[in-house]
Amino acid sequence: MTDEQILTQMQAIKDEEANLHPLVDNSVDLVELEKEYQNGSAAFQNKIRNLSETHDRMRRSRGDGNCFYRAFAFAWFERVMLAKNKPELHMNAVKAMEESKDLLLAAQFELLAFEDFYLVTLETLQNLVHYTPEELLAAFQNDEISNSIVMHFRLMVSAYLKTHQEDYAPFLEFGQTMDEFCSMHVEAMGRESEEMMLIALTKVTHVSVEVAYLSGNENVDEVNFLPFLPDTEPYMPPLVLLYRPGHYDILYRKSHCLEGVV
């Protein structure tokens, strides 16, 4: 087989898997998560039971390597959409997005190459003032819109890392440049994210996020929450993401279990 045939075949396998799940799913009761582990280890079951004391719903993001970016974007945009009585959330989000354009230019990205992704993301954000939850979900389930948003988020992360090399280059593998790291692990669609990308995205968007690590560690019954904070004072409660090795989904915390969530 030639390289091209191998690549086509790999893509076909991915597509088949992907079509089983929407890019972003309806939210479901946390009981659904418990069901996944009903025949699993006690460690998982105990952790989920503990988690359900403070959280009541979750929303799955497709496991296509973009789940972190898509989950983060959806959770953030949904928060802004539901807080129609708090216009400052929307203003801050639009401002962060508009500033990202200058950041990308400062990181030497060609306007031509990123403008379409940027405009789709900004337009979706601007639409939040009149979107219903169903319309937001439909936008994130639309390949073109959803992937443009993911792509813009990836480029924001890459641009942040490239313009803050002095802070992040020490974490790279020996001999790897930040440009190489970003093109290989950040900018390419489908590449999974690691902690450095979470930190960068938090800083760029000024949105804090807490990641609930659900692991099979037998020694603890509590889910470990890891906070990621922006440099500025957070202006809203953190987004909550559920992490299981290799995958991110969205969690809904009870205290701001908002009305009208699909």
Place this chain on the structure above:
Amino acid sequence: MSSAVHRRMLKEYLAIQKNSATRPHLELLEPIQEDDLLHWQAILLGTADSAYEGGRFRLDIVIPNNYPIHPPAIRFTTKICHPNVHFKTGEICLDILKSEWTPSWTLESVCVAISSLLTNPEPSSPLNCDAANLLRCGDMAGYNSLVKMYTALYAMDDEEQ
């Protein structure tokens, strides 16, 4: 048909026309027919002082509907002797056209990358083993004369293209 890809290709088309003076090794980069922005052609010029000097190498470029999330399919239609180009099919082995593609590339920057592949071959991932083996043995004289011969044979006669 996706309108996003057409919008993007139109932007690239206009930018390429504006920049034409700034890329010496790219003689041409344009849609084959004006009404089809998803099928392009390019002509790369062999760099002076390289074994490809004097050659004009034609590329066929097919833009998928989900470009630029997915890479364009690019192959040489002019026969070329190069370790990373399949001699019969013109398939190009270049990481950015495959696994390392990122949407921050444009057609123009990709063509520049292919052009620089000509003078910076990567013999460890060959599609043309004969050319790659000469390089790996360090037989530069043999390699250069082989490349020159094929360049003269296939890439210098306009009628042939």
